[in-house]
Every structure is written in C-alpha cells, then in structure tokens.
Amino acid sequence: xxxxxxxxxxxxxxxxxxxxxxxxxxxxKSIILWHLLSGTLRFNEIRRQVENCTPRMLTNxxxxxxxxxxxxxxxxxxxPPKVEYALSDLGRTMEPILRALKDWGDANIGLxxxxxxxxxxxxx
Amino acid sequence: xxxxxxxxxxxxxxxxxxxxxxxxxxxxKSIILWHLLSGTLRFNEIRRQVENCTPRMLTNxxxxxxxxxxxxxxxxxxxPPKVEYALSDLGRTMEPILRALKDWGDANIGLxxxxxxxxxxxxx
DNA sequence: GCATATAGTATCAAGAAGGATACTGTCATG
DNA sequence: CATGACAGTATCCTTCTTGATACTATATGC
Numbered sequence: 001x002x003x004x005x006x007x008x009x010x011x012x013x014x015x016x017x018x019x020x021x022x023x024x025x026x027x028x029k030s031i032i033l034w035h036l037l038s039g040t041l042r043f044n045e046i047r048r049q050v051e052n053c054t055p056r057m058l059t060n061x062x063x064x065x066x067x068x069x070x071x072x073x074x075x076x077x078x079x080p081p082k083v084e085y086a087l088s089d090l091g092r093t094m095e096p097i098l099r100a101l102k103d104w105g106d107a108n109i110g111l112x113x114x115x116x117x118x119x120x121x122x123x124x
Numbered sequence: 125x126x127x128x129x130x131x132x133x134x135x136x137x138x139x140x141x142x143x144x145x146x147x148x149x150x151x152x153k154s155i156i157l158w159h160l161l162s163g164t165l166r167f168n169e170i171r172r173q174v175e176n177c178t179p180r181m182l183t184n185x186x187x188x189x190x191x192x193x194x195x196x197x198x199x200x201x202x203x204p205p206k207v208e209y210a211l212s213d214l215g216r217t218m219e220p221i222l223r224a225l226k227d228w229g230d231a232n233i234g235l236x237x238x239x240x241x242x243x244x245x246x247x248x
Numbered sequence: 249g250c251a252t253a254t255a256g257t258a259t260c261a262a263g264a265a266g267g268a269t270a271c272t273g274t275c276a277t278g
Numbered sequence: 279c280a281t282g283a284c285a286g287t288a289t290c291c292t293t294c295t296t297g298a299t300a301c302t303a304t305a306t307g308c
Binding site: 015016018019034090094098099100104105 | 139140141142143144145148149154155158214217218220221222223224225226227228229230231232233
C-alpha cells in the first residue's frame, strides 16, 4: 500500500474498499485506532501500549491519521507537555471495521501465531 | 505494513487486528478479494477488473494470498493455459471485513474522492 | 504466415516505508 | 546538581514494495 495512500482514488469498482484500507494501513495505524477505541490516550501512553513503535513512527502515524480526520489532537499549554489523542467522530465510524478485523484475527490467528491474552475491549 | 507481513505476530493486544490486516494489505489484495466474492475468476479476468495492476504484481499478490490460504488456484492442463482463482473457505470468512471496508468506503469516500458507479455486489 | 490470447517470468530501477539513534527544552523529584 | 518524564525532531540508513518493460510457449483464427 505504498503509493496510493493519500493520492489515488481513481475509483474502479471496489476502490472504496481500497480507500478504507488506505487509511488504516500503515504498520501501526490499526493498532493505534484499536487502542483509542477504549478512550483518549496521551502520546507516551500509546507508546507504551504499542511496543516497539519508535517515537518517530508514532508521530508519523498519528499525524497522518489526524490529517485524514480519524483522530483529534489536543495540546495542553503545560510544561511538561501534555497532548491527548482521541478518535474523531469519523474515526469512531471505523469501529465496525476494526471489530471485524479483530474478530477475524481472534478466530484465525491460530493459523499464523500464538493466541492472545484477554483484552478488555472484547467485553464491550 | 512493510516488514510485518508474514513474520511478526508477536501478539501485543490488538495484534489480531494487525494479523488480519496483514493479510489483506498489499496494494491490490483487498480489491482482488472483493472481486472474487462474486465468483471464480481467471488470471486475465482479474487483470481486466483490476486495472493498472501489472501482471507481475498480480501474480505476486495472488501467490501471497494463496500461500496465506485465502484463495485457491486451479490449473487446467490446457493450451492456451487456463487458471482459475477462487476464494477458499478461509477467504470467504473475510467477507465481513471486506464488506465493512466497502460500507465505510462508500459512506465516506466523498471525503477523499469521487463516488462510484453501481456495483453488483452491493445487492447481495 | 501473422496476430492474438493465455498465464505468467525476468530484469532493472525508483521511491517510499520503516528502523536506529541521538537530541531538544522545561519542570518536578531525589 | 543530576535524573527522569513529557512530546516530540532530526538525521541517516536499509529494506521493501512497486512500476516499467520485454519476453516465454502454444494453439487458434484470419
């Protein structure tokens, strides 16, 4: 999904599928969104939940998703800095997608890796 | 989604999301799968439906999805060659994901591009 | 005989994505 | 005074993905 990202929506049938995927593709985006479903998070909170994502990449992905209107970024004029990330209304509309992905993954991840521990969001 | 593809399923919570995405990410996979929802297709039929996908890329994506067990490849010992691609049972379980993506895309693509013509699959 | 269709492969090159590491400034804590 | 937390930046480097193009073999139709 390299080139397409924010440019090519030339709309062959099926491209709405691609359009949607284009927004959540990017190595960390889907995970970040998934975590944000649980509520607002600060930069380093996300970092801790999304292990081995470097700050550079995290900033990167967050900025892209902000530009796409999926999340909001709220800066508090404080020191030390405080920045909160949350799903926008648009971002929240992706929940069915995220959930479909999660459900599929939970059902089939045995094929590719080891199963997960319990995740609180599954109760929702 | 470069590195992860078929290697890293180290399962932080949320990684089942990533696992699922890892399989349909790849510039053309989701579109190909979407088209295969309508039924079996031959190589060049897919090519024609997925415009500007070079044969190299198409082979590529099809082979990866075959390796992931999402599609089946049936070769007829004929000349000229005939090869049919179809969703496997596993592939069919991805329909909810594909549909969620399509629904979201249809609802929101206005934000990023122009709307689509009618697609027969929407009637299903 | 020539073009066309089939299902690809081979080779080369470009560009983008991602990773590693170090660094910023200010405040509170020890 | 030194350290850590916060939210990032900056720089460099490697790898992956993707694109463009040309090519394969055989059978059929013209």
